[in-house]
Amino acid sequence: MNDFDMLAILLIILAGIITYSLRFGGLLVGNMLSKHKFIENLIKALPGTLLLSFIVPSIVSEGISGAISALAAGIIAKKTNNVLIALAAGMAIIILFRNFL
Amino acid sequence: MKSNFIKGFSATIPVALSVCAYGLVLGVLAYSKGVTFFELLLMDVITFAGSAQFLMVELWKDPLPFTEMLFAVFAINLRYLLIGASLTPLFKGSTLFEKAALMHLVADENWAVTMARLKKEKITPYFLFGGGICLVICWLISTLAGHTFGFVISDPYSAGLDFVIIIIFTALVASFYDGKDSVLPWVVAAIFAYLSFVFIPGKWYIVIGGITGALVYSIQKNLRGAESE
Known part of the structure; x- marks a missing residue:
């Protein structure tokens, strides 16, 4: 095994330790913080705002087709409660735009 | 407890299928960057974080940019601090050992599915863990398959593979409205x-x-x- 291999494995292990510490650390800190009403509301709102922040740049970068696709997927998901149907509709729109328009 | 595991596992299957598409792309990319099969397998199990793995593979070269890579992994995964914090209500009453053991397999996808379900009914952390097991299985199969047979997918862009995760998350965001x-x-x-x-x-x-x-x-x-x- 050469140096690159050893370093690569060390790197992967360290990346894993960092990731796990954030996962577990968040839960421990959250436990202490949730005693405050303000923090509790903050934590309650986080899932929606985090996911939204995740998708917004990609949708904007994609342009009109991204917006139409996301809007369709969002509305369908809310109405049908079915992620798979929403996914099929959203993907159909994206593939159509990328290949035929 | 057991039924929560199975409920979580099955509720995560639709999302896991889309994760497979994502994993295939990662496998193809990893192969082209010279990440070995074993290294990819290690990453899947030890790091188990899609966007961080994409980034590591993206930065993979000889010599390895050690510091940049680790800092990037930290920055990308900083959201897990918040994700962990948002799981506090789910883990109310769990032992420290349970928390430590069940948190490793928390990814964006099973977390989102769990949070959406938690709004509707009472579930235990094993729902989340079941989702994690479902994801890790799909993640291993798809990334390693991509690594092995990746040359078949000639044009991932036209197939819209990069947008699958975005659509899934959009659907989940809607459920938080x-x-x-x-x-x-x-x-x-x-x-x-x-x-x-x-x-x-x-x-x-x-x-x-x-x-x-x-x-x-x-x-x-x-x-x-x-x-x-």
Whole structure:
């Protein structure tokens, strides 16, 4: 095994330790913080705002087709409660735009 | 406890299928960057974080950019601090050992499915863990298959593979929509996320948009509480 291999494995292990510490650390800190009403509301709102922040740049970068696709997927998901149907509709729109328009 | 595991596992299957598409792409990319089968397998199990793995593979070269890579992994995964914190209600009453053991397999996807379900019914952390097991199985199969047979997919862009995760998350965001209370926080989150995406390198936009939006929600609730008193 050469140096690159050893370093690569060390790197992967360290990346894993960092990731796990954030996962577990968040839960421990959250436990202490949730005693405050303000923090509790903050934590309650986080899932929606985090996911939204995740998708917004990609949708904007994609342009009109991204917006139409996301809007369709969002509305369908809310109405049908079915992620798979929403996914099929959203993907159909994206593939159509990328290949035929 | 057992049924929660199975419920979580099956509820995560639709999302896991889309994760497979994502994993295939990662496998193909890893192969082309010279990441070995074993290294990819290690990453899947030890790091188990899609966007961080994409980034590591993206930066993979000889000599390895050690510091940049680890800092990037930290920045990208900083959101797990918030994800972990948001799971506090789910883990209420769990032992420290349970928390330590069940948190490793928390990814964006099973977390989102769990949080959406938690709004509707009482579930235990094993729901989340079942989802994690479902994801890790799909993740291993798809990334390693991509690594082995990747040359078959000639044009992932036309197939829209990169957009699968976005659509899935959009559908999940919709399920978090809470009526009027969500509007202002969401608008603020979207604006801050986009501005950070444009002006700040890396994946900080997720954390910045998420925190500002949630802060607006909290302040809004606080002000309304003060009014009603």
